[in-house]
Amino acid sequence: MHSLVPLFLIAGAAVGVEIALTRFFAVASWSEYGYWVISIAMTGFAVSGVVMVIGRAVFLRHARWLLPLLPVVMLAAGGLGWIGVTLNGFNPLELQNPATAGAQLWNIALYYAALFPFFFLAGLAVSLNFVVHAGEVGRVYGYDLLGAGTGAVLALGLMFVLHPFALVPALLPLLAVAAMISGGTAWRLAALLVLAATEAAVLALAAPRVNEFKPIYAPLNVPESRVVAEVLSPRGVYLLLDNFTERLDTDVSNNAGTMGLPAPPRSFGLYRDGARIAALPMGQPEAAHARAALDAAPYVLIDAPRVLALGSAGGFRAAEALALGAARVTVIEPEPVIRRALTHGLGPSPAPAPDPRVRIAAAHPLTATGRYDLVDIAGDFLGADEQNRTAYTAEALAGFLARLEPGGMVSVPIGIRELPVYAVRVLATAREALRLAGAAEPERHVAVIRSAWNLRVLIAREPFDAARVERLAAFADERSFDLSYAPGLAAEGREVWNDLPPVSLESDTVDQGGEAQDAVAREAALVLAGTPPADAFDRSPVTADRPWLSPLVRLPSLGAALARIEILPQQEIGLLVNVAVLAQAILLALVVSLLPLAARGALRVPVPVLGRALVYFPALGLGFLLIEIAFIEHAALLLGDRTSGFALVLTTMLVFSGLGAMWAGRVRAPGRALGLAVLVALGCSALALLGVRGAVLAALDWPWALRAALLVLALAPISLALGFPFPLGLDRFQQEGAGLLPWAWALNGAFSVVATPLANLLGHGAGLSWLLAAGMCCYAAALIAWPGKRP
Incomplete structure (x- = not known):
C-alpha cells in the first residue's frame, strides 16, 4: 500500500x-x-x-x-x-x-x-x-x-x-x-x-x-529609501516604498505652473513583484493638480458627471474626479491589496476619509450596474493587475457604453512611450465596441487626446458635435496636449506639440521628417473606418476571446522583429522567447520520437503499433495541456488572479485525473472505457466553448470561495475523464512490447513541452476557443489511434 x-x-x-x-x-x-x-x-x-x-x-x-x-x-x-x-x-x-x-x-x-x-x-x-x-x-x-x-x-x-x-x-x-x-x-x-x-x-x-532594470530597483536603492510595508501572497510580493523619488504618477501638462497649479503630490510607491502598480497617499489624497492632467479631458465635456471610476489610483482618482466637478464617484478597484488600502490603509498610508459623494463598489468591472455620465479608467489601471486587461476588450467597452446616460462617454487610457501602435489597437477595439453597441458611424463617436507619453481615447454614446470638439481642442491647446483625432478635425496641417514619430519594423530608421509628427493621427481615421494599415503590427480589436493588447508583432514578421529587436518593448520580447522555446520543444519531440526507434532492440513491436503510439501519446500530451491552459485563462478571470487560477486549475485537474487513472486501472473493457472517457471530455469541452464566458460573468460578483467551488465542480467531470486515456494506453500498448511503456512516458512529456508555447501562440493569435477546439481534436485523434484487439 x-x-x-x-x-x-x-x-x-x-x-x-x-x-x-x-x-x-x-x-x-x-x-x-x-x-x-x-x-x-x-x-x-x-x-x-x-x-x-x-x-x-x-x-x-x-x-x-x-x-x-x-x-x-x-x-x-x-x-x-x-x-x-x-x-x-x-x-x-x-x-x-x-x-x-x-x-x-x-x-x-x-x-x-x-x-x-x-x-x-x-x-x-x-x-x-x-x-x-x-x-x-x-x-x-x-x-x-x-x-x-x-x-x-x-x-x-x-x-x-x-x-x-x-x-x-x-x-x-x-x-x-x-x-x-x-x-x-x-x-x-x-x-x-x-x-x-x-x-x-x-x-x-x-x-x-x-x-537592476526592474522598476523597483532604482527607488529601492536611493539614499534613505525605506520599505514601510510588505505583503506576501500568491498574487505577488508587495512592497510599499518611501523615498524622495516617489510621486503620484499622473501625466501633467508642462504648462501647469503658468496655470497656477502645483505638481502632483509626493506619495508612497506600491510595487508588486518589482513593478509599480500604484501611488498611495501620505495623508489625505491631494488633487490640486487635477486640472492640468491629461486625465481631466472628459471632465471639460460633461458638467457634474456621475462617474464610474475603474481603478482608484491608490485613492487619488476619486479626489481628482471631485476636484474636476464630479457629482458622485463610484470606484471599482479589482486589485485586492489596493482595495484594502482604500478601506483600511496600508502601513503608514491612511485610508481616504469617508465622503458621501464617493462609494467603493465591490462589483467586478465587467458586471458593474447603474447609470453613469462617465466611465473613467484610471491611468494606472491596466498595469495594476493582469486581469484588468479584460476591461479593454470590445465586449467590455460595449457594456460600459450601455451604462451611459445621454451625452455620456468612456475614457480609456493607454501608454504610447514604447510603441504608438498600442493606442491604434485600442482605437480598433473602440470601433468594434461601438459596432457592437449599434453605432452606425463609429468614427463620429471617438476623440483622441495625448501628451508625449500617454493617450486618452474618448468614446461617446452620441456622435461628437462641433461644440464638444472645440472645447476639447481648447483644453488641449491650453495644456500643450495634442488632439490627435476628432470628427471633423483635419488630420494634417495642425501644430504638433509632442513629437510622436511612427515606428516601423520594415524601416531601419525612425521617420523624423524634419518636423514634429503624430503617428496616431496618421492612422486613427483609417482604423476607425475599418481599413487599418497592413504591416508587421497587429491592429485587430482586443476581444473577450483574445483579451491581450500585446504582443503586437505578427508571427509572419518575426524575422523583421529580430532584425529590429532593439526598438521593441519588453512585452514584445516575450513573443520571441515563446517562439524560441517552441522551436526547441519541437526539436526535442522529434528526438524523443525517433531516438528509441534507432536503439537496436529497445522497441520490438510491429510498425503499425509504433505508428499508433506516435499518434496516441503525443495527442494526449498536447491535448491535456491545451485544454488545461484554456481553463487557466478563464479561471484567472473568474478568480481575479492568474496565480490562484493557475494553482486551482492545476490542482483540480491533477487530483481528479489521478482519481480517474486509479479508476481506469480497474475497468474490464478498456476500449469501451476509453471511448466513454473521450466522449465525456469532448462533451465538457463543447459545453465550455458554448457557455464558459457567460458562466464566468454570471459568477464574478460571488464570494471568492463560491467561485473557487464552482471552478472545482466544473472541472471535476472533464478532469476525471482525462485521467483515463493515458493509463489505459500504457497498459494496452505495453502488451505489444515492454519497451513501449517508458517510451510512451517520454512521448507524452516531449509533446507536453510543445504544448505550452504552442498554446500561448495559438491563444494570442487565434483565441481561447481555438485552444479548446485543438484539445478536443487531439483527444479525438487519440481515440482513433487506439489499437485493435491482438490476433
Missing part, C-alpha cells in the same frame, strides 16, 4: 519546485521567462523516458537501490540547481543589443544546465515506478498526479508566509522524506545528511536578487 508514497512525494516536490521557480522569475526578472521552467521540467521528463527505454533492463535489475537513491540525488541536484539559478547574471534587456546578446544566450543555456538534472531525475523516478509496477499503471499514474496536485497546493500555501526566494529550499525536504520511506536505516541517515548539506550550501551560496 505504501510502496508508492515516495512517488507521491517526488511528484509533489517536482511540481512544487516548478511553481516556485516560476515565482522566482516573476520577482527577480519578468514573469514570461517562467515558461523556461515548464520547458526545462518537461524536457527532463521526456529525456528520462528515452533513457529508460534504452536502459530498461538495467534499471529494472537495480531498482531496489535506485528507488531510494533517486530522491537523494534529486535533493542534491535541486539545491545545486537553485544555487546556479540565483547566481545567473541573465538580463533579458541585453538580448536587444547585438553586442551583449551572446552573453545572455549563454546565461539561458546555464539555466538549462542548472535545472535539467533535477527534473530529469524526477522523470527517471516516475518512469522507473511505471516499469517496476507495470501491472498497475493506473495506480502508479494516479499517485503521480495526486502527488503533483498536492505539491501545487503546498507551494501555493507557502507563498502566504514565505518570500519566493525561500520557496525552493522549503520544498526540498519532501525528497528526503521520500528517500527515508523507500529505504532502510542507511538510506534514512544518508537522506538526512544530504538534506543538511544541501540546505547549508543553499544558505551559504545562493544569492537571489532583483534585476
Whole structure:
C-alpha cells in the first residue's frame, strides 16, 4: 500500500519546485521567462523516458537501490540547481543589443544546465515506478498526479508566509522524506545528511536578487529609501516604498505652473513583484493638480458627471474626479491589496476619509450596474493587475457604453512611450465596441487626446458635435496636449506639440521628417473606418476571446522583429522567447520520437503499433495541456488572479485525473472505457466553448470561495475523464512490447513541452476557443489511434 508514497512525494516536490521557480522569475526578472521552467521540467521528463527505454533492463535489475537513491540525488541536484539559478547574471534587456546578446544566450543555456538534472531525475523516478509496477499503471499514474496536485497546493500555501526566494529550499525536504520511506536505516541517515548539506550550501551560496532594470530597483536603492510595508501572497510580493523619488504618477501638462497649479503630490510607491502598480497617499489624497492632467479631458465635456471610476489610483482618482466637478464617484478597484488600502490603509498610508459623494463598489468591472455620465479608467489601471486587461476588450467597452446616460462617454487610457501602435489597437477595439453597441458611424463617436507619453481615447454614446470638439481642442491647446483625432478635425496641417514619430519594423530608421509628427493621427481615421494599415503590427480589436493588447508583432514578421529587436518593448520580447522555446520543444519531440526507434532492440513491436503510439501519446500530451491552459485563462478571470487560477486549475485537474487513472486501472473493457472517457471530455469541452464566458460573468460578483467551488465542480467531470486515456494506453500498448511503456512516458512529456508555447501562440493569435477546439481534436485523434484487439 505504501510502496508508492515516495512517488507521491517526488511528484509533489517536482511540481512544487516548478511553481516556485516560476515565482522566482516573476520577482527577480519578468514573469514570461517562467515558461523556461515548464520547458526545462518537461524536457527532463521526456529525456528520462528515452533513457529508460534504452536502459530498461538495467534499471529494472537495480531498482531496489535506485528507488531510494533517486530522491537523494534529486535533493542534491535541486539545491545545486537553485544555487546556479540565483547566481545567473541573465538580463533579458541585453538580448536587444547585438553586442551583449551572446552573453545572455549563454546565461539561458546555464539555466538549462542548472535545472535539467533535477527534473530529469524526477522523470527517471516516475518512469522507473511505471516499469517496476507495470501491472498497475493506473495506480502508479494516479499517485503521480495526486502527488503533483498536492505539491501545487503546498507551494501555493507557502507563498502566504514565505518570500519566493525561500520557496525552493522549503520544498526540498519532501525528497528526503521520500528517500527515508523507500529505504532502510542507511538510506534514512544518508537522506538526512544530504538534506543538511544541501540546505547549508543553499544558505551559504545562493544569492537571489532583483534585476537592476526592474522598476523597483532604482527607488529601492536611493539614499534613505525605506520599505514601510510588505505583503506576501500568491498574487505577488508587495512592497510599499518611501523615498524622495516617489510621486503620484499622473501625466501633467508642462504648462501647469503658468496655470497656477502645483505638481502632483509626493506619495508612497506600491510595487508588486518589482513593478509599480500604484501611488498611495501620505495623508489625505491631494488633487490640486487635477486640472492640468491629461486625465481631466472628459471632465471639460460633461458638467457634474456621475462617474464610474475603474481603478482608484491608490485613492487619488476619486479626489481628482471631485476636484474636476464630479457629482458622485463610484470606484471599482479589482486589485485586492489596493482595495484594502482604500478601506483600511496600508502601513503608514491612511485610508481616504469617508465622503458621501464617493462609494467603493465591490462589483467586478465587467458586471458593474447603474447609470453613469462617465466611465473613467484610471491611468494606472491596466498595469495594476493582469486581469484588468479584460476591461479593454470590445465586449467590455460595449457594456460600459450601455451604462451611459445621454451625452455620456468612456475614457480609456493607454501608454504610447514604447510603441504608438498600442493606442491604434485600442482605437480598433473602440470601433468594434461601438459596432457592437449599434453605432452606425463609429468614427463620429471617438476623440483622441495625448501628451508625449500617454493617450486618452474618448468614446461617446452620441456622435461628437462641433461644440464638444472645440472645447476639447481648447483644453488641449491650453495644456500643450495634442488632439490627435476628432470628427471633423483635419488630420494634417495642425501644430504638433509632442513629437510622436511612427515606428516601423520594415524601416531601419525612425521617420523624423524634419518636423514634429503624430503617428496616431496618421492612422486613427483609417482604423476607425475599418481599413487599418497592413504591416508587421497587429491592429485587430482586443476581444473577450483574445483579451491581450500585446504582443503586437505578427508571427509572419518575426524575422523583421529580430532584425529590429532593439526598438521593441519588453512585452514584445516575450513573443520571441515563446517562439524560441517552441522551436526547441519541437526539436526535442522529434528526438524523443525517433531516438528509441534507432536503439537496436529497445522497441520490438510491429510498425503499425509504433505508428499508433506516435499518434496516441503525443495527442494526449498536447491535448491535456491545451485544454488545461484554456481553463487557466478563464479561471484567472473568474478568480481575479492568474496565480490562484493557475494553482486551482492545476490542482483540480491533477487530483481528479489521478482519481480517474486509479479508476481506469480497474475497468474490464478498456476500449469501451476509453471511448466513454473521450466522449465525456469532448462533451465538457463543447459545453465550455458554448457557455464558459457567460458562466464566468454570471459568477464574478460571488464570494471568492463560491467561485473557487464552482471552478472545482466544473472541472471535476472533464478532469476525471482525462485521467483515463493515458493509463489505459500504457497498459494496452505495453502488451505489444515492454519497451513501449517508458517510451510512451517520454512521448507524452516531449509533446507536453510543445504544448505550452504552442498554446500561448495559438491563444494570442487565434483565441481561447481555438485552444479548446485543438484539445478536443487531439483527444479525438487519440481515440482513433487506439489499437485493435491482438490476433
